[in-house]
Amino acid sequence: MNFELQYNDTKSNARAGLxxxxxxxxxxxxxxxxxxxxTVKGVHMTELKEDVNAQIILGNTYHLYLRPGIHILEQAGGLHKFNSWDRPILTDSGGFQVFSLSDNRKLHEEGAEFRSHIDGSRHMFSPEKVMDIQRSIGADIIMAFDECCPGDANYEYARKSLELTERWLNRCFERFNSTDPKYGYSQCLFPIVQGCVYTDLRRRAAENIAQKGADGNAIGGLAVGEPTEKMYEMIEVVNEILPKDKPRYLMGxxxxxxxxEAIERGVDMFDCIMPTRxxxxxxxxxxxxxxxxxNKKWENDFSxxxxxxxxxxxxxxxxxYLHHLIKVNELLGLQIASIHNLAFYIWLVKEARKHIISGxxxxxxxxxVRQLSNRL
Amino acid sequence: MNFELQYNDTKSNARAGLxxxxxxxxxxxxxxxxxxxxTVKGVHMTELKEDVNAQIILGNTYHLYLRPGIHILEQAGGLHKFNSWDRPILTDSGGFQVFSLSDNRKLHEEGAEFRSHIDGSRHMFSPEKVMDIQRSIGADIIMAFDECCPGDANYEYARKSLELTERWLNRCFERFNSTDPKYGYSQCLFPIVQGCVYTDLRRRAAENIAQKGADGNAIGGLAVGEPTEKMYEMIEVVNEILPKDKPRYLMGxxxxxxxxEAIERGVDMFDCIMPTRxxxxxxxxxxxxxxxxxNKKWENDFSxxxxxxxxxxxxxxxxxYLHHLIKVNELLGLQIASIHNLAFYIWLVKEARKHIISGxxxxxxxxxVRQLSNRL
Known part of the structure; x- marks a missing residue:
């Protein structure tokens, strides 16, 4: 993977790159x-390419590990072959999902034990195992396995959690660097800055990660319950430290x-279930x-x-028509809304890029920001 | 509406027309x-046209009357404008749906009183009202309002039911002939041959309908629980009598x-929820x-x-991939299966047409028939 920083906005930290x-x-x-x-829920691969104009999509390690299972993905020759998406894929490490199974997981130095949300079967994710799984899934960009700390964690919890995440990160890199891609194309590993809402922890995490020399860096553990202003503040703290010549990915x-707001603060990559959900x-x-x-007001708006x-x-x-479809719970309503919202999100970041370039x-x-906050 | 009978198979009653x-x-x-x-569940209008190659789709009077409601469809300028399907539409009269609400409907000479399956509200469908509703929906082909007799009804019930259906048919034609289309294009009314599994009732029904001179004629009340051979037999009885120069539609x-089998017996039009459901x-x-x-056997079939x-x-x-999607209950699985099955059904009748023409x-x-019965 290569990142070319093409434009820096002169009035903010916004950037455009390739x-x-x-x-x-x-x-x-x-x-x-x-x-x-x-699969992006309700959207064909052809629609993702031609109508949504997606350049990269996500997959989730936890879910893909459980179903269809890694043995199937390996037989297929990786996720790209399995789901027919031939553009880049990024896989989330599954850390977030495992830690969401609050009653069904146990955390050790070695890794996280958990029970499947599907059949209750027992599993263990260690940093090494998660690297191996992501090698098998075959994403272009794979994510470190970390503990995603709750937004309201106290300082002591957040500090210990970050220390574990940092030890796990070393193990992730060690495993990643000692293994090869399985399908003939290269993969890269992004570490994730944690540290909850504590400035010194975020700074320490970013400094630790900055010296890893990764192909890209992620900011995790935000938008998990903390105030929005806190999130923006943490992004600023972290982006002061993360390398400028590598892409920055704000997770979720x-x-x-x-x-x-995050683009203005120097973030380059985003994912979120909001447009589809x-x-x-x-x-x-x-x-x-x-x-x-x-809303009933749309029932006879034929525009x-x-x-x-x-x-x-x-x-x-x-x-x-969309009002009718959503109201009677028709599949086509979900499909239309998903395509529309994804195409809008991708239009929005493309437009941001255009304006960064044009100054x-x-x-x-x-x-x-003023317009987007309206409720129509 | 016009029907041109283009080819008659010399070895069977199969026909090709326009x-x-x-x-x-x-x-x-x-x-x-x-x-x-x-909406055809899970399928975009563009997909229906370009991928499924549908030439005409159905709408349902009962469902559209309840939601979005006739006032909305009238404001839209009819169903074609409302759902953006600009090819022909046929609307089922709602008779079948109303009679399926067994506990929630009462039958009178005047019509059928029923309660909505959505909110329990009371409604009344008379032959006149159903003609008016279908004028408002604006389908190209509209169906008579009839009683759809259960497949296991006794002779006496079936005879009385047919007599009511015949009186209602006269009222349908009377109303249809004394009203105009609402949106500037023409509509036609198909009567429906009932008579359960009783040859003499079917014959009588077909004779009554044959002399109406309708633009097309339907066969209803089949595939509702009777043996398949009985269904084929009834189709033969009816098609001996129905006019050859008008299209014949076997409902459901x-x-x-x-x-x-029905094409071989001279049927021209079909609808069914089977490919999508x-x-x-x-x-x-x-x-x-x-x-x-x-079936687990498909889990690693990457063909x-x-x-x-x-x-x-x-x-x-x-x-x-489809196995995975269906198994994890992903929307895309339903979408793929629906498009595939509809495209297959339409390929099948198109292929039948080709072979009728080529003799x-x-x-x-x-x-x-031998191949289609296989379970792979």
């Missing part, structure tokens, strides 16, 4: 649709406004604000879903 | 995907084999038989879903 992987290039800032179980964030619940994001499609038309669904279908990012961003 | 409506032409024999609530049927349950129809995608490739999903995705329909059909 990531090159063996499965193609990614223009940053970028939003990555989440394909937890090897967020609303369109969160994304613009909220879409399935009837929330539609547009440049002029959000629409709750369940296009979004006149901006970032994807064909926006003008093919009307708001009244008016901060002005554009202020206007957008 | 239906012309104001929304385009339909080559028969044809299979019509079911869009109960104004059926498996691929049922369809070929069974698809959502993991059943895939192919030329070589059916596949149960839940295309169907090498015949009647639609792009067949070769883009593998059996192993080897019966030979081809015998081979297909």
């Amino acid at each position: 990531i090159t992987t063996d499965h193609g290039v990614i223009e940053t800032p970028i939003f990555m649709p989440v394909g937890t179980q090897g 964030v967020g609303t369109p406004v969160n994304i613009l 909220n879409g399935r619940n009837g929330q539609i994001f547009t440049r002029f604000g959000t629409l709750n499609m369940r 296009p879903i979004d006149p901006d038309a970032n994807s064909y669904v926006d003008t093919l279908y009307s708001r009244a 008016d990012f901060t002005t554009w961003k202020s206007g957008m | 239906i012309t409506t104001d929304h385009g032409v339909i080559e028969t024999p044809i299979f019509m995907p079911v869009g109960t609530q104004g 049927v059926g498996t691929p084999v049922n369809i070929l 069974n698809g959502r349950n993991g059943q895939i129809f192919t030329r070589f038989g059916t596949l149960n995608m839940r 295309p879903i169907d090498p015949d490739a009647n639609s792009y999903v067949d070769t883009l995705y593998s059996r192993a 080897d329909f019966t030979t081809w059909k015998s081979g297909m």
